[in-house]
Amino acid sequence: KAGVTQTPRYLIKTRGQQVTLSCSPISGHRSVSWYQQTPGQGLQFLFEYFSETQRNKGNFPGRFSGRQFSNSRSEMNVSTLELGDSALYLCASSPDVGGETQYFGPGTRLLVL
């Protein structure tokens, strides 16, 4: 089976812009979670989607949002980018919601200038 794929792999944006990142889960996996990784804060949970519904949400401002499509593919959007949003954004998929083994993609590295 193909692994989790994320596009784009690298992205440069300027403050105030918005960005959309995409994640395709492993075939058959129905849950997709998103994480932000920075040197200072480590890996932080953003949100989890299952069956097109957000099931869990971490402690991030409303500028961070996401959605999931009927084929389980997911997108996350960050609006009004700030310098502090520069990070590696990781997507993980699992067969079912919450707690099961999550398989991570390679991430999208976002640089905000």
Add this chain to the structure above:
Amino acid sequence: LAKTTQPISMDSYEGQEVNITCSHNNIATNDYITWYQQFPSQGPRFIIQGYKTKVTNEVASLFIPADRKSSTLSLPRVSLSDTAVYYCLVVLGNYGQNFVFGPGTRLSVLP
């Protein structure tokens, strides 16, 4: 406030056994503890997952005491290629899941 802690770094020599402990309070009653390995510029890679007592697979063992307030990842006979950052992942809170990674332990394996 729920918190997960790990040693920041560890050094070991090739062929030795390495044990990395993650401490976590307020862990969800019915959820697993998972450990991941991460190399630079890559996503975390699954190592092992357990719920209680001991779990072993072809690459590691995981020890979880009865109170589930900690877990220990054991890597037998490490090699240079095991140099990486190791994270525990737990689910905190029984009402609405919040996935929380530990801060990570940077393991350096020396020849």
